[in-house]
Amino acid sequence: MAEIRLENLSKEYVNRRQRRRSRQEPNQRPGDRVLVLDRIDLEFKEGEMVCILGPSGCGKSTLLRIIAGFDRPTGGRVFIGGKEVAGPRSDSIFVFQYSGLLPWMTVAENVGLGLRHLKDSARKEDKIREYIEMVELEGFESYYPHQLSGGMQRRAELARALAVNPSLLIMDEPFSGLDFLTHMKMREEVVNMHEFLRKTTLVVTHDIDDALIMGDRIVVLSGRPATVKLQQTLDFPRPRDFERSPELSRLRSEIFLMLGVPYAV
């Protein structure tokens, strides 16, 4: 069960900046509180892939960290499958913005992290192989993360997340830092994975095209403090293409405008 409900969610950080004032925020002082999330109400249905957009620094990672249980909200509550989130669980796996692979473990050891409970080592090996094959990393089982390219590292992390068979997958900018082609391939892979496994998936991205191509629904957040500015269900058939669907193009321009860019490039 992975129906997720955010109720009135708020998050404040205590500002620990040393300098007394900054140009952007002349009224901020050390010790002041910074409101990052402002009373957010959202629902995610089971099996849905939702893409979350928003300007840089608005609190997207913070929102995901709270849903994953790494961080506590200062107000409001998060429910997953009717139960309030109290801490990190292996039932909702986080894919980190920058690599979260443990660098001293091989690809196989990393993928096996979520399978440690399996006593039968032959079955465990089989599972590890299955997920490594799913992301096409056969032959790299005994490589350390630093011996892989950026794209391969992301795929390994995806395999590690899927191997747990979590009911919720949380991805923070899973394509950041990848070159264009790798980005496209990775995106396709995530979409296929979702079509195939139908796991509830939350994807934070700053790329509007990613959100429109991938999401069953998009959520646009405003700048800090983040509030929900737009929610839109995307009922377009996949594979999606801006050329063939003027409706999608129109939406794209609208969101560009909403995020402060006057015309889509």
Place this chain on the structure above:
Amino acid sequence: MKLARLHTSVSFMVLIVLWEILARFSGWSRYVFPDPLTVVAGMAELIKNGTLLKHTIASLYRVTWGFYLAIVFGIPLGILLGRVTVLHRMANPLIQFLRPISPLAWIPLSMLWFGIGDRPAIFLIFLSSFFPLTVSTTIAVRNINPTYFQVAANFNFSKFETIFRLIVPAIVPEVVTALRISVTIAWLVVVAAEMIAVQSGLGYLILDSRNALRMDYVMDGMIIIGIIGLLLDTLMKRLAKIESARWGAQAR
């Protein structure tokens, strides 16, 4: 690689030639400033009558014990201080206060507490390595990327797993570097300790030879100390290469 070795031997050759020239023309007597050949002859004597071996073993024995004790106590303490902020706040000022006190300043107390023999020397070596090891381990633990702890939480690591599958492997590169530095310090300290607290070891050999006015033996002692120091450092560098090659931390 070959060329680098050639350059090294050239510099040693130049040193020996300069030494020979100085010994011959400085006007000092052989007893004050022995020439290279006399020193080599003295070395041969020391090797033949077993003195050198005995003293070298005595020194290495103390360093090994002191250093192991420092590892056994320093690294776990460092991990604890790195993870438990309250303990860190309490213990860190104390450690920072004790650290700059030279281990040699502890000689009077350690002789009083442990008497004469190996134990005060081992205690001094322990002190010299314990503080740097503890401090470096603490810093290394505090610098572990917090993402890894979130991964550990996400995958339900037990306390045991967090220590042995996350913290320990994460700090290995820094700790190996710290080991390399502290073994050098330990080696410096053992010689000094042996000049005061014991009747054996390379430090004692130097002091004893000075009292007998055998400057050639003094120089032999110094040369062996230098060579062993070099070997210890090479050993540690090897260790650092093996360990960091495993997960791509820069080897220095």
